[in-house]
Amino acid sequence: MLEAEIWGIAETGEGYVVLIKPLESEFSVPVFIGQAEAQAILIGFGGVTISRPLTVDLLHSLAKTADLKLDCVEITELKDNTFYGQMVFSRPTGGRLTLDSRPSDALAMAVRCKCPIYIAEKVVNEVGIPADDLASPLQADQETQKRLLKAELDEVIAMENYERAAEIRDMLNLLEKH
Numbered sequence: 001m002l003e004a005e006i007w008g009i010a011e012t013g014e015g016y017v018v019l020i021k022p023l024e025s026e027f028s029v030p031v032f033i034g035q036a037e038a039q040a041i042l043i044g045f046g047g048v049t050i051s052r053p054l055t056v057d058l059l060h061s062l063a064k065t066a067d068l069k070l071d072c073v074e075i076t077e078l079k080d081n082t083f084y085g086q087m088v089f090s091r092p093t094g095g096r097l098t099l100d101s102r103p104s105d106a107l108a109m110a111v112r113c114k115c116p117i118y119i120a121e122k123v124v125n126e127v128g129i130p131a132d133d134l135a136s137p138l139q140a141d142q143e144t145q146k147r148l149l150k151a152e153l154d155e156v157i158a159m160e161n162y163e164r165a166a167e168i169r170d171m172l173n174l175l176e177k178h
Contacts, residue, residue: 027128037104044111073106
């Protein structure tokens with residue numbers, strides 16, 4: 001397994017993609033994810049607190065309450081165009097607990113817990129793209145986050161959920177300042 005980082009998140013014509021880049025590599029692995037998953041990762045990166053927990057926040061809270069420490073997340077394989085991942089926790093009584101996970105959920109947990117991310121070398125060799133061929137991920141992240149939040153804002157206004165709309169407005173204002 002290679003230690004890696006989330007190099008960026010971008011919106012493409014096919015949806016959202018999180019780019020996983022091994023630390024000592026010139027390649028980045030694109031993992032396509034949904035809008036909600038992209039938003040969960042970006043909210044975790046930004047350390048934004050929202051009034052009601054996302055599913056990943058609920059899992060994070062449950063792990064903390066059970067005194068489980070997330071040691072790392074791993075992207076273990078690619079099979080039939082589907083990435084497989086897992087979360088590896090330390091138990092308070094010793095030993096480990098490994099949970100099968102979608103990579104997007106594991107990555108959203110990793111940014112909240114600030115734990116290492118690993119990716120199988122065979123996955124990088126199979127689908128890695130030269131990082132130099134990709135646009136600046138940091139600019140894409142902020143623009144992607146703004147688009148995701150604006151889309152969610154439209155949805156919650158249509159549902160007349162004005163409390164959530166105010167939270168999203170505040171997050172957008174924070175992004176505009178940076």
